[in-house]
Amino acid sequence: MTDTASAIITLLNQQQQHLDELLLLLRQELAALSARDIATLEQLTHAKADTLNQLQQTDRRLAAAPELEQHKQQDWFKEKVAALDVLLDECKRQNDINQQTLEQSQLTLARFKTELLSSRGKAGLTYTSKGKPAVENKGKGIKA
Structure with missing residues (x-):
């Protein structure tokens, strides 16, 4: 050779290492999402950004x-390249799973918030201009 x-082989091997790391x-991000570990999620976000930058530099x-x-x-x-494509597809699939997990968590929190707000009193439950539930609290003893 x-x-x-x-x-070129060295660069392709570096690409594989970066994709394996990603x-x-x-x-790890999926595990942190499941555990709702915010600190770990922040660290992983920075690590993913660094890995993606390295991947892009190697690509260039x-x-x-x-x-x-x-x-x-x-x-x-x-x-x-075919092996790298398979690994990249696996990364994309895992990222989609993480996105769905995050969206489900957000929906669960929104439902929980709605339940909490409605338990505070149906009379004060209104909706914002964006359709989000909110409790209108005018305080006690307002007299005209």
Whole structure:
């Protein structure tokens, strides 16, 4: 193999490492979402951003690699890219699962808030201009 092919293989391996790390972070994020661990979620968000930046930088270096077009026709290159595509699809699937989990948590909290507000008194329960429930509290003893 030539030096160019070796450099491209190194970059592809770095891409795989970044995608493996991203997948691990996404799985940890799901656990943190389930546990409602805000501090861990913040740390994971920063780590995911860093990993995505590294992935993007490696992608740029790969795109700028000399003789890339020539190597794209090689079987080893196609196999490696196919493996990376599978890993990327897994990351996207895990991210979709995390998004659905977060949306369900938000819906649950909204329902809980509505129940709490309605338990404070049906007379004061109104809705905002955006359709969100709110309790109107005018205070005691208002007299005209």
